[in-house]
Amino acid sequence: MSTPKISVRDVQKVFPVGKEPFVALGGVSLDIADNEFVTVVGPSGCGKSTLLNILAGLEQPTGGAALVDGKPVTGPGPERGVIFQQYALFPWLTVRENVEFGMRTAKVPKGERRERAEHFIRLVGLEQFADALPKTLSGGMKQRCAIARAYAVNPSILLMDEPFGALDALTRVRLQEQLLETWSKERRTVMFITHDVDEAVFLANRVVVMAARPGRIAEVIDVDLPYPRDEDMRLSPEFGALRNRVWHAVYHQRQIKEPAK
Numbered sequence: 330m331s332t333p334k335i336s337v338r339d340v341q342k343v344f345p346v347g348k349e350p351f352v353a354l355g356g357v358s359l360d361i362a363d364n365e366f367v368t369v370v371g372p373s374g375c376g377k378s379t380l381l382n383i384l385a386g387l388e389q390p391t392g393g394a395a396l397v398d399g400k401p402v403t404g405p406g407p408e409r410g411v412i413f414q415q416y417a418l419f420p421w422l423t424v425r426e427n428v429e430f431g432m433r434t435a436k437v438p439k440g441e442r443r444e445r446a447e448h449f450i451r452l453v454g455l456e457q458f459a460d461a462l463p464k465t466l467s468g469g470m471k472q473r474c475a476i477a478r479a480y481a482v483n484p485s486i487l488l489m490d491e492p493f494g495a496l497d498a499l500t501r502v503r504l505q506e507q508l509l510e511t512w513s514k515e516r517r518t519v520m521f522i523t524h525d526v527d528e529a530v531f532l533a534n535r536v537v538v539m540a541a542r543p544g545r546i547a548e549v550i551d552v553d554l555p556y557p558r559d560e561d562m563r564l565s566p567e568f569g570a571l572r573n574r575v576w577h578a579v580y581h582q583r584q585i586k587e588p589a590k
């Protein structure tokens with residue numbers, strides 16, 4: 330078998346909280362194949378962002394290993410584009426400069442940088458605001474700017490932490506479809522965290538359901554629906570059945586952890 334694009338091997342993360350260690354991830358193992366689209370759902374605090382930050386190279390695991398292309402992750406890299414749960418824009422740079430920033434680090438020549446920035450700013454519908462500073466944008470607009478910045482670097486891996494959470498329903502559906510279109514055209518391996526079960530099923534090859542205390546994988550559900558996926562598919566009984574299965578997997582653990590008083 331070929332090397333998985335991403336390999337998470339018994340990853341543990343313990344944070345010291347006061348005098349007590351807090352186990353945010355208690356041994357998570359997951360392989361993601363090249364060009365696979367994996368979504369991650371689970372209750373708040375179950376370690377989704379912690380796992381993503383470890384793959385991004387921003388946190389070190391306290392046990393186990395995270396590998397990309399068979400090599401341990403030691404820090405951030407241009408092949409991994411990250412979209413954070415809290416839009417992380419440079420406040421002193423305009424939308425255009427923010428979008429160009431990642432490409433500058435990746436040493437993309439100036440002319441191409443300009444062109445690509447224009448393209449992705451248009452894609453997320455911010456062309457009117459290309460010269461605006463982040464503080465003058467709404468939350469959803471800031472998030473769209475962060476999406477444009479990550480896409481513009483053209484990374485082979487996208488690590489996305491609730492990227493569409495702050496968006497209105499229409500923009501959200503448009504960006505979901507657009508993300509799938511890009512993904513089907515160019516090779517991309519995606520790990521996408523969401524609270525939205527419908528979104529998790531619509532996008533993914535596989536949905537990873539996590540559980541809390543300690544953070545771990547509760548279930549992995551294959552989404553055997555053909556691409557391209559469209560609005561009609563969301564209404565199909567097959568889609569409904571999968572959504573119910575994922576919802577049940579998330580809801581069931583709440584019932585176990587919170588018995589009736």
Ligand SMILES: Nc1ncnc2c1ncn2[C@@H]1O[C@H](COP(=O)(O)OP(=O)(O)OP(=O)(O)O)[C@@H](O)[C@H]1O
Nearest residue numbers: 344345346351353372373374375376377378379380
């Ligand atoms: N730097 C830190 N120090 C101490 N505890 C932390 C730290 N970062 C995260 N945690 C704890 O680890 C657990 C997992 O956090 P994480 O942010 O990964 O959750 P999450 O699944 O992304 O939640 P949400 O859905 O709310 O974003 C939480 O209980 C959190 O309080």
Ligand SMILES: [Mg+2]
Nearest residue numbers: 377378379414
């Ligand atoms: Mg999170």
